Amino acid sequence: MSAHAExxxxxxxxxxxxxxTAQLTKLGLKIRNWDYTVALAGNPNTGKSTIFxxxxxxxxxxxxxxxxxVTRAEGAFTLNGKKYKLVDLPGTYSxxxxxxxxxxxxxxxxxxxxxxTVIVADATRLERNLNLVxxxxxxxxxxxxxxxxIDEAERxxxxxxxxxxxxxxxxxxxxxAARRGAGVKELLNAIEMVASGQFSARxxxxxxxxxxxxxxxxxxxEQLRVEFDNLPNARWVALRLxxxxxxxxxxxxxxxxxxxKEAGAFPSLVESEAR
Amino acid sequence: MxxxxxxxxxxxxxxxxxxxxxxxxRLYDLGITPGTPIENVMPSPLGDPIxxxxxxxxxxxxxxxxxxxxxxx
Amino acid sequence: MTNNSTAILDxxxxxxxxxxxxxxxxxxxxxxxxxxxIAARAVSSGEQSNGVxxxxxxxxxxxxxxxxxxxxxxxxxxxFWLTIAGANIPSAMxxxxxxxxxxxxxxxxASSLNAPWWLSGFLIDGVYLxxxxxxxVMLPPMAIFFPLFTLLExxxxxPRVAFNLDRLFKRAGAHGKQALTMMMGYGCNAAGVVxxxxxxxxxERLIAIITNNFAICNGRWGTLIxxxxxxxxxxxxxxxxxLIAATSVVAIxxxxxxxxxxxxxxxxxxxxxxxxxxxxxxxxxxRPPQIWQTxxxxxxxxxxxxxxxxxxxxAPAGAVIWLMSNVNIGEASVAAHLVSFLNPFGLLLGLNxxxxxxxxxxxxxNEIVVPTILMLTLNMAKSGLxxxxxxxxxxxxxxxxxxxxxxxxxxxxxxxxxxxxxxxHNPCSTTIWTIWQETKSLKxxxxxxxxxxxxxxxxxxxxxxxxxxxxLI
Ligand SMILES: Nc1nc2c(ncn2[C@@H]2O[C@H](COP(=O)(O)OP(=O)(O)OP(=O)(O)O)[C@@H](O)[C@H]2O)c(=O)[nH]1
Ligand SMILES: [Mg+2]
Numbered sequence: 001m002s003a004h005a006e007x008x009x010x011x012x013x014x015x016x017x018x019x020x021t022a023q024l025t026k027l028g029l030k031i032r033n034w035d036y037t038v039a040l041a042g043n044p045n046t047g048k049s050t051i052f053x054x055x056x057x058x059x060x061x062x063x064x065x066x067x068x069x070v071t072r073a074e075g076a077f078t079l080n081g082k083k084y085k086l087v088d089l090p091g092t093y094s095x096x097x098x099x100x101x102x103x104x105x106x107x108x109x110x111x112x113x114x115x116x117t118v119i120v121a122d123a124t125r126l127e128r129n130l131n132l133v134x135x136x137x138x139x140x141x142x143x144x145x146x147x148x149x150i151d152e153a154e155r156x157x158x159x160x161x162x163x164x165x166x167x168x169x170x171x172x173x174x175x176x177a178a179r180r181g182a183g184v185k186e187l188l189n190a191i192e193m194v195a196s197g198q199f200s201a202r203x204x205x206x207x208x209x210x211x212x213x214x215x216x217x218x219x220x221x222e223q224l225r226v227e228f229d230n231l232p233n234a235r236w237v238a239l240r241l242x243x244x245x246x247x248x249x250x251x252x253x254x255x256x257x258x259x260x261k262e263a264g265a266f267p268s269l270v271e272s273e274a275r
Numbered sequence: 276m277x278x279x280x281x282x283x284x285x286x287x288x289x290x291x292x293x294x295x296x297x298x299x300x301r302l303y304d305l306g307i308t309p310g311t312p313i314e315n316v317m318p319s320p321l322g323d324p325i326x327x328x329x330x331x332x333x334x335x336x337x338x339x340x341x342x343x344x345x346x347x348x
Numbered sequence: 349m350t351n352n353s354t355a356i357l358d359x360x361x362x363x364x365x366x367x368x369x370x371x372x373x374x375x376x377x378x379x380x381x382x383x384x385x386i387a388a389r390a391v392s393s394g395e396q397s398n399g400v401x402x403x404x405x406x407x408x409x410x411x412x413x414x415x416x417x418x419x420x421x422x423x424x425x426x427x428f429w430l431t432i433a434g435a436n437i438p439s440a441m442x443x444x445x446x447x448x449x450x451x452x453x454x455x456x457x458a459s460s461l462n463a464p465w466w467l468s469g470f471l472i473d474g475v476y477l478x479x480x481x482x483x484x485v486m487l488p489p490m491a492i493f494f495p496l497f498t499l500l501e502x503x504x505x506x507p508r509v510a511f512n513l514d515r516l517f518k519r520a521g522a523h524g525k526q527a528l529t530m531m532m533g534y535g536c537n538a539a540g541v542v543x544x545x546x547x548x549x550x551x552e553r554l555i556a557i558i559t560n561n562f563a564i565c566n567g568r569w570g571t572l573i574x575x576x577x578x579x580x581x582x583x584x585x586x587x588x589x590x591l592i593a594a595t596s597v598v599a600i601x602x603x604x605x606x607x608x609x610x611x612x613x614x615x616x617x618x619x620x621x622x623x624x625x626x627x628x629x630x631x632x633x634x635r636p637p638q639i640w641q642t643x644x645x646x647x648x649x650x651x652x653x654x655x656x657x658x659x660x661x662x663a664p665a666g667a668v669i670w671l672m673s674n675v676n677i678g679e680a681s682v683a684a685h686l687v688s689f690l691n692p693f694g695l696l697l698g699l700n701x702x703x704x705x706x707x708x709x710x711x712x713x714n715e716i717v718v719p720t721i722l723m724l725t726l727n728m729a730k731s732g733l734x735x736x737x738x739x740x741x742x743x744x745x746x747x748x749x750x751x752x753x754x755x756x757x758x759x760x761x762x763x764x765x766x767x768x769x770x771x772x773h774n775p776c777s778t779t780i781w782t783i784w785q786e787t788k789s790l791k792x793x794x795x796x797x798x799x800x801x802x803x804x805x806x807x808x809x810x811x812x813x814x815x816x817x818x819x820l821i
Contacts, residue, residue: 044630045630045632059645059648059649061649063501063502063506064501064502064503064504064506064507064632064634064635065501065504065506065507065528065630065632066507066629066630066632067525067528067543067546070542070543070545070546071542071545090545093304093305094300094304096300096304099545099546099547099548100545100548101545101546124331124633125330125331125332126387126390126391127306127330127331127380127383127384127387127391128305128306128330128331128332128383130382130383130386130387131304131306131376131379131380131383133383134379134382134383135379152633152635156393157393157394158391158392158393158394159391159392159393159394160390160391161389161390161391161392162390164389164390165386165389165390168386168389168390169386179638179641180638204382204386206375206378206379206382207378210367210374212363212366212367213367213371216363216366216367219359219363220356220359220360220363223352223355223356223359224356226352227352227353227356238360239375241356241357241360241364242360242363242364242367242371243364243371243372243375244360244364244369244372245372249357249360252353252356252357253353253357255353298626299373300372300376301626301628302628303372303373303376304376305628306380308376308377308380309377311380316404316407317407317408317411318411318413319411319416319511319512319514319515320411320412320413320414320416320417320512320515321512321515321516322413322515323514323515323518324511324514324515324524324627324629326407326411326511326631332630333407333630333631333632333633334628334629334630334631335511335514335524335628335629335630335631336626336628337514337518337524337626337627339626340626340627340628
């Protein structure tokens, strides 16, 4: 077995006591006056809701299939005196979503302005999961990668070198087996470091071959920031415009760009039919 | 050939996706991009859809979608 | 649209022409190229263990041409058989305790206080008794069924069911993920309706919403299991009774799937015309469930929550039933008027007036159908007399059967048609509200509400007519 498997096992055994040393208090639904907002994003079925439940003490439904969570759920915890609002999102394969549940996730990651985005990745399907991780790292440097299902990876004789991964991605990577509470303490640590700005990330950015692209993106992004007062992630929106993304073009025409809906609310069928 | 012609248990490499719409994006998001190996894992009891392994995930596609994906064995 | 946003869109279009159309592909390919490199550096795989092969072997089996469907039915039957066989004794024990011992204690206590008859009647024979019924009838089967179902879910079996059924859904012009929303509906239809958000095409999503009611929910499993046990199981020799009862419940569940497909096909040929859109469904690897944690969670998170809802609905329903049975208009009670008004129509459908009244009382929650039927049946039979002691005698299936056949005049047809009507009637009020929330369309909410009842009436009328013509009753 690999070295990190041992550390994990140690951690698994102290999962409950760790909470005391890290001074975590699960606050459930008592969400008020929070200091930081933390979003849980990731591919479907990677354990986001499991982690959410571990940190907040709530009981989001979990199940072994993609698409169990379809609404945005919120909960809270305090850690070393600071209060965090945690947002569980539906799973999504990329930030270019097409269904309502994926749109909820995308809108929050892009326009909800979370202080920390935890990207939950499945250690047994790392390559596919990195697609979303890299997309999110394009738009934020305040991110943590939770490398979940490490126990499953071990069962399948896969070892993931989380240090190499952290080096390549430029953000903290925390191996976890969330279902049995392993890695929770380390995740909290990483969230705290990133939220408080103690960790300065140098996230991986994709290099695009075409040089004209950079000028185009910056020109459009600047116009967007002016038009949609300080739109976050204007560069991302600009890229989508360059791709001719109809969703985004529509959002600009109807001036709904960047508006995040309330938790639980979503575009009704009639609205989406009209699109 | 197109993906729907791939026999069970065989692996091929994706050479392209024909459709231009959101469908193509969806397939790309699932990791079905040119150069990716893809294996026919098993058909469903009624023959359609078929489950394919791609980038270590198993994903079921209906025949109409498999027909959009060009592969080379 | 303002001038500025037009300007932005124009500029974007200009850049797009300069750089070509396939920018998105290039970007995605660039991302995947990086992802591939990073993953290759980070992941190393040792020897493949047996676990992988086991998963694949299992997958080939549960989705195989010959065994896929039979295994699905077998698994479902085993789950219900365990539920029915296992719930029998605890149900009887709970019944004896709640409707016997505690009930008598409460009445003794009330008479020691010299409470007026209407007060103790209202509180004990109304509110308390309805609640006690719901608990003893619903709790044991739920406490067995939910954990079993959750184990299957955690293992990863549900997406395989969707995979197996997809061909049929495609032919019905529906989305492949509709099968998954159906699975959610087996827990709760309101949750099932919300889960249709995973379907991206509005047309197919509406179909999924309208047909979700054909997935039998928590509130209805209890009714089906009980009636299946006392009317169908009891026709078989005792050793086979539970198995036959389980089979009858599975038959109703399968009928639900058939209705889902037929109605989906009908909708996609008429009001919601269109071709089945594409779909992709990930089959997650089997993950060994954590047995104890699953048991604990499904009991705390699911059973108790459903029970709480049932009790919250049963208490006021008990009060309503008691009042209806004890407030008279002219010679007879309100309940008697209602029942005799609906009785001819009920009988035409192979049901009766009591059942129809029960389904009206139970619009807020399907869970209370059986307790309502029992209380009304007893009240009708004994109308005018004091109720004390009557209900306390009924604490197992045999006695429930006796009450229904002897006092309610039920036959095998009544039992079968109640099971059919339980599958085919309007969604509960929570689900109706959720459908409205999700569609914001009065038209589709109405369709989703009324369509199943109309079907239920038609189907029950059909079976009743066949039974009559063939002289079965
Ligand atoms: N073996 C193992 N299983 C896990 C772990 N974490 C989660 N699971 C299981 O994985 C499945 C998916 O977990 P969820 O928390 O529902 O995943 P999710 O990311 O919220 O999924 P969606 O809401 O569908 O996007 C469940 O069956 C969990 O019990 C883990 O660390 N190890
Ligand atoms: Mg979830």
